[in-house]
Amino acid sequence: MNLSQNDWTSQLKDDNNAIILDVRTQEEWSEGIIPGAILNDIYKGQGFIYRLEELDKTKNYYVYCKAGGRSAQACSVMNQMGFENTYNLEGGFMNWQGDVAFTEEN
Structure with a gap:
């Protein structure tokens, strides 16, 4: 399911069963997550x-x-593999308005 930045953020905030999955490259990861x-x-x-x-x-x-x-x-692949609840962030990280962390680890 595609969610707007606002919907993705607000739904995530109230979700106690959430995992955030970044499907970018290691190089992109090092630019902030x-x-x-x-x-x-x-x-x-x-x-x-x-x-x-x-x-x-x-x-x-x-x-x-x-x-x-x-x-x-990635959400489409995950749904085919049996993941029931996947939420795609429309506009991705380049439009992200929330907090950003910097790490070298994955």
């Missing part, structure tokens, strides 16, 4: 799938990338 996000680079192909298989499908996943395209694709 939405606090609490975990990295799973969609460009890793099968590696991306393997990491998805390790995740708890009962959680609610708030997914973002730079502009919203890769994260929409």
Whole structure:
């Protein structure tokens, strides 16, 4: 499901079962992240799938990338794999108005 920046943020804030998933590259990750996000680079192909298989499908996943395209694709893949609740951040990180964290870890 695609959510606007405001809807994504407000829904996430009230969600006790939320996981934030960043599907950008490591280089993009190092430029700043939405606090609490975990990295799973969609460009890793099968590696991306393997990491998805390790995740708890009962959680609610708030997914973002730079502009919203890769994260929409990631949500589609996740839905096909049995993830019921995936939320794509429309406009992605480049339009993000919330807090930003900087980390070298993923």
